[in-house]
Amino acid sequence: MKAAPDDQALLLDLQALDTKLAQLDHRAKSLPELATLAELAKQADAARATASEQRGTREDIQLELKRLESDVAVVETRIARDAERLATSSSVKDVAALEQELAALRKRHSDLEDIELSVMERLEEAESILAATTEALADIDAKVAVATEARDAALGAITAERTEAIAGRQVIQAKVPADLYALYEKQRTRYGTGASLLRFGVSSATGVKLLENEMQEIRAAAPDDVIMCASSDAILVRTAESGL
Numbered sequence: 001m002k003a004a005p006d007d008q009a010l011l012l013d014l015q016a017l018d019t020k021l022a023q024l025d026h027r028a029k030s031l032p033e034l035a036t037l038a039e040l041a042k043q044a045d046a047a048r049a050t051a052s053e054q055r056g057t058r059e060d061i062q063l064e065l066k067r068l069e070s071d072v073a074v075v076e077t078r079i080a081r082d083a084e085r086l087a088t089s090s091s092v093k094d095v096a097a098l099e100q101e102l103a104a105l106r107k108r109h110s111d112l113e114d115i116e117l118s119v120m121e122r123l124e125e126a127e128s129i130l131a132a133t134t135e136a137l138a139d140i141d142a143k144v145a146v147a148t149e150a151r152d153a154a155l156g157a158i159t160a161e162r163t164e165a166i167a168g169r170q171v172i173q174a175k176v177p178a179d180l181y182a183l184y185e186k187q188r189t190r191y192g193t194g195a196s197l198l199r200f201g202v203s204s205a206t207g208v209k210l211l212e213n214e215m216q217e218i219r220a221a222a223p224d225d226v227i228m229c230a231s232s233d234a235i236l237v238r239t240a241e242s243g244l
Contacts, residue, residue: 001226003180008226008237010176011184011195015234017169018188021162028158033151040144047137054130061123068116075109180226180235187234196234200243205232219244 079102086098173181188194196205201215208231210218218238221227229236238244 001179001183002222002224003177003226005223005238007175007177007180008195008235009239010172011180011235012197012237014169014172014176014181014184015188015193015195017165017172018194020165021169024158024162024165028155031151031154033147033154036147037144037151040140040147044137044140044144047133047140051130051133051137054126054133058123058126058130061119061126065116065119065123068112068119072109072112072116075105075112079105079109183226184235187228191233193232193234195237196229196232198229198236198238198242198244200241203229203231203234203236205229205234215244218242 082098082102082105086095086102089095089098176184184194193205196203198204198210198218202209206229210230214230218227218236223238227236227238228234
């Protein structure tokens with residue numbers, strides 16, 4: 001293939017922009033905020049799961065407390081009823097039975113109140129633990145908001161650079177002959193680099209110094225010959241820096 005040296009030189013500018021775009025894509029995928037957000041997401045999931053379990057524990061204790069309160073209410077009703085009957089009874093036998101039943105009911109009432117107090121303490125502890133988890137989750141959410149804002153700002157800057165680079169690339173691409181550009185894209189797609197500068201006998205794509213016999217072949221080539229780099233398979237662009 002033949003191409004004017006100036007047209008071949010344009011490929012270096014094109015390659016520089018393609019390299020920059022690849023670097024920007026890599027930056028976008030490896031932002032530290034992304035790792036931070038991923039870790040925070042794990043922490044948030046764990047905290048939410050813990051909070052869900054803790055809410056379940058609290059609800060179980062609340063149900064237990066309601067049952068106890070209901071039992072206490074039943075006992076208090078029976079105590080009130082028996083006390084009223086005792087006040088109006090004239091039968092010695094009935095009075096003795098009522099007094100015995102009242103004593104048992106008051107004992108039952110006292111026991112229930114002790115249990116109720118214990119359950120209330122457990123409920124208070126469960127609510128305190130849940131509150132701590134909720135607070136921790138809120139702290140994680142706040143960190144997520146900060147990291148998200150930082151990520152969006154970084155991505156915004158990268159997007160702006162990409163837009164500028166793409167616009168510059170389009171301008172250069174329009175100046176490159178279609179067949180030369182097609183070859184450049186083919187090599188870049190296959191090997192990662194489409195054009196390589198030959199600078200003082202070294203291929204910029206690989207940093208490898210060409211062999212003397214390779215340099216002789218390049219020196220013998222016409223200026224408009226399109227030469228491929230043996231070490232990178234990219235188009236080898238010759239300039240005044242090539243050391244020919």
